Amino acid sequence: MMYWFIGILLCFFLLFLSSFSVWNVYAIIRGAPFVPSTNKRVGTMIDLANLQKTDVLLDLGSGDGRILRRVAPFVKEARGIEINPSLAVWSRMINMFVKEKNIQVLCSDFWHQDLSDVDIIFVYCIDNKMNKLETKVKKEMKPGSRVVSNEFKFSNWKPGQEQDGVRLYLV
């Protein structure tokens, strides 16, 4: 009986791992692989963001949802878009155990999402996608909104503030 149970668990784990790996390759093509931000970096992102209780925050490529759970107490809505279904399901599962109920994770490609109702974006994308993202942000985000980027910078946009590898851009 015990062996059956362990076998089923192992099958689920292998299924999860293979699905994660395949989608992670696709994520690299569409934006960036899953590399979670460190706790310290997330802290710096939050410091620079000056979050308000009225803010709708979007984490572009929300991974395991760690940023969403950190910012949820300080914003109106913590929204994530994640292309990898395994990560989207995983983060939704963990979110069920936190007390904040203003967290949403959408399993989708952020290039297809309109950004016009978002007040602040958190992003940890790779270098060769930043130009395309800059164009999208400037076209869709409303004046006064902000972008906080972990590690990578926009090449034609001077950050409003910069601290420990994190940059704040004002639209």
Ligand SMILES: C[S@@+](CC[C@H](N)C(=O)[O-])C[C@H]1O[C@@H](n2cnc3c(N)ncnc32)[C@H](O)[C@@H]1O
């Ligand atoms: C570097 S990780 C950052 C994860 C999380 N934001 C953090 O900082 O801990 C980038 C994430 O973006 C996701 N991703 C990449 N391209 C994407 C796209 N086009 N649309 C949605 N998610 C994407 C990846 O699957 C990955 O989870």
